[in-house]
Amino acid sequence: MLRAYLAIGLVIAVIGITIFNSGDKPWIGGGEASANARCDVLEETCSWSTREGQWSAQLSAGESTEQGVEYHLELNAPVAPERFLAVLRGQSMYMGEYPVPLKKTAEDQYSATFTAPFCATGTDMMWHISLQSGQRKLEMDNPRMIFNAVK
Template sequence: MLRGITVVGLILALTAAVVYGPRMLGDAGDGGKQGESGQPTAECDLLAGPCQWTTTAGHWEAALETLGEGEQGTEYQLTVTTPERPARFLAVLRGESMYMGEYPVPLGNRTENEYSARFTAPFCTVDATMTWRVDLQQGQEPIGDVPLKLVFQAEPR
């Protein structure tokens, strides 16, 4: 009886490791290639300078500027130049170093193909140097062909 329970428990543990193991490990160590989900893993630090890439549609550029301290914390301005005019263009903030939810930031059209938004990254009480990822979306659909993972490290308060 004890041997049967041990075997069943071992089988359940192995099944759980196979199913949930890859999700918990993420896409670490894949050498800058795209992960199984198609998400890019080569990082571009938006605060270090503009991130540029070319798709079949044309040339893209994303830049992030620190504007200073606001009422809710450090304010940033994200500017994205696109080769096309996406409808309902969003930048979605997602915690890269720690999951803290998703924060959609609507990008407003400034000039013909330049969009921007001013925002404050949510403050993390556990890690003051939180790394955020910026995913570009058209409505609910991710913008395809972005070969870079756009990231920035939020400045502590």
């Protein structure tokens, strides 16, 4: 009898661990799918809404230099966090975190120019851009902004 209870308890524990470790957590945040959505910010304008207003981001590839390709990020944000940063992280391969300060260019508009660090995978390298206020990640229900490095 004790073995049956232990077996049932083990099965319930495995199911619970599997559910809580899954990447999709529809029971958190009302089941909004947009938090898991991806947006290729180099190919299209990424847009999302918060209680403060409408946000959008667009990335363009510039000239290739000795250091690599220069990227120009344009961001429309209804609020300006203190020490507004776009943080670049390797998604295909961990290469550290590269904070890029965003500069205010006009009312609700910010921009930054940066070069993605060189990666041996070349154009197969997928990068992720997140927004931060200093060391604190901005908690928004925005799409995951990604892009592939270009040569």
